[in-house]
Amino acid sequence: MVVFGMLTQVSWSPYIAGAGIGLLSCLALVLADRPLGCSTAFVKARGLIGKMINAEKTERMAYYRDIVPRVDWAFMIIPGIIIGALLSSLLSGTFHVTWVPALWGSVFGNNVVLRVGAALIGGILLGIGARWAGGCTSGHGISGSIQLSLASMITATCFFIGGIIVAMLLYRVIGVGLA
Amino acid sequence: MTSLAWIRNNRRTQIVLGFTIGICFGFLLQKSGVTDYGVIENQLLLVDFTVLKMMLSAVIIGMIVFQILKQWGFANLHAAHGTLGSNVIGGLIFGAGFALLGYCPGTVAGAVGTGALDALFGGMVGMLIGVGIFAGFYPSLKDGILSQGPFPVVTVPEFLRLNPWITIFILEVCMVGFLLLLEYAGL
Numbered sequence: 001m002v003v004f005g006m007l008t009q010v011s012w013s014p015y016i017a018g019a020g021i022g023l024l025s026c027l028a029l030v031l032a033d034r035p036l037g038c039s040t041a042f043v044k045a046r047g048l049i050g051k052m053i054n055a056e057k058t059e060r061m062a063y064y065r066d067i068v069p070r071v072d073w074a075f076m077i078i079p080g081i082i083i084g085a086l087l088s089s090l091l092s093g094t095f096h097v098t099w100v101p102a103l104w105g106s107v108f109g110n111n112v113v114l115r116v117g118a119a120l121i122g123g124i125l126l127g128i129g130a131r132w133a134g135g136c137t138s139g140h141g142i143s144g145s146i147q148l149s150l151a152s153m154i155t156a157t158c159f160f161i162g163g164i165i166v167a168m169l170l171y172r173v174i175g176v177g178l179a
Numbered sequence: 180m181t182s183l184a185w186i187r188n189n190r191r192t193q194i195v196l197g198f199t200i201g202i203c204f205g206f207l208l209q210k211s212g213v214t215d216y217g218v219i220e221n222q223l224l225l226v227d228f229t230v231l232k233m234m235l236s237a238v239i240i241g242m243i244v245f246q247i248l249k250q251w252g253f254a255n256l257h258a259a260h261g262t263l264g265s266n267v268i269g270g271l272i273f274g275a276g277f278a279l280l281g282y283c284p285g286t287v288a289g290a291v292g293t294g295a296l297d298a299l300f301g302g303m304v305g306m307l308i309g310v311g312i313f314a315g316f317y318p319s320l321k322d323g324i325l326s327q328g329p330f331p332v333v334t335v336p337e338f339l340r341l342n343p344w345i346t347i348f349i350l351e352v353c354m355v356g357f358l359l360l361l362e363y364a365g366l
Binding site: 009011012014015016017018019020021022023024025026027028029030031032033034035036038039042043045046047049050061062063064071072073074075076077078079080081082083084085086087088089094095096097098099100101102103104115116117118119120121122123124125126127128129130131132133134136137138140141142143144145146147148149150151152153154155156157158159160161162163164165166167168170171172 | 186187190193194196198200201204207208209210213214215217220221225229238239244248253254255256259266268269270271272273275278279281283287289291292293295296298303305306310311313314315317318321325330333343346347
């Protein structure tokens with residue numbers, strides 16, 4: 001009953017959920033001998049799509065020889081996250097279909113094309129940046145820091161420096177100009 | 180130890196494990212609140228510190244557990260030798276995308292699970308395009324900017340020239356101290 005009560009809660013303390021994620025990252029290092037990262041899965045998925053369109057060209061690309069496009073441990077993390085978050089939001093009754101996040105809408109309006117366009121450009125930068133730096137917020141930020149990696153801690157700091165600058169520009173400069 | 184090697188090398192087991200760990204990860208991400216656009220954007224605007232609280236809590240616990248597991252031979256170090264050109268430049272490009280999209284590569288998938296269609300049609304599609312662009316330029320970047328300005332060492336204890344446990348103790352004090360300050364400031 002207590003456990004079920006926890007599962008249906010809208011949110012947990014970020015400290016509790018974070019501790020769980022720290023332990024999960026260690027479990028991944030033990031059972032899969034890999035850091036728990038998310039951006040590798042996108043490379044694998046993109047490679048698989050590339051193989052469907054032009055197999056020869058994709059197989060010739062050096063990056064897909066380093067990160068082989070196939071369904072494996074790293075690939076399955078992303079479908080897993082989608083299902084896990086779906087389960088969590090359904091259990092707590094917070095699942096709901098939206099196109100424009102409330103905070104975005106309150107400043108930039110509820111135009112779906114504008115929001116999806118911005119998200120698309122953001123996603124492209126995120127994809128390029130994650131592979132450029134060799135990992136993302138979980139791979140570098142959590143798993144890398146756990147392992148005392150100097151490069152990971154520097155990278156995670158840069159994620160936030162870049163993020164804070166652009167978020168401030170968006171909401172404190174451009175957003176204020178629009179109002 | 181042999182059973183651990185079997186688990187790590189069995190393809191089917193790894194696929195099931197990846198999916199299971201992913202489900203737990205997605206569940207915890209959603210419960211912590213970080214699959215929400217507003218929570219991430221407000222972290223970058225420095226008004227809501229949920230993202231940092233979650234991440235630091237994960238690192239505070241994980242750092243100690245990993246070190247024990249490594250000493251007992253259950254886990255290996257997977258840290259790469261970084262460079263300014265790769266980690267700093269890549270980190271800043273990532274940061275710009277992080278703020279514009281309002282999700283990171285893991286939380287974008289989590290947001291899709293909560294019904295956010297901007298995360299699906301903008302974020303995830305954009306990620307696939309972005310990694311494709313990177314893959315195309317990879318051969319010319321690899322020996323160019325990505326290898327510029329290598330860091331002198333791989334790990335923080337090597338950098339500080341301290342014992343790993345002393346390094347962990349110092350880092351833990353800093354992280355816990357920072358979180359206490361946040362709570363004290365009411366953030």
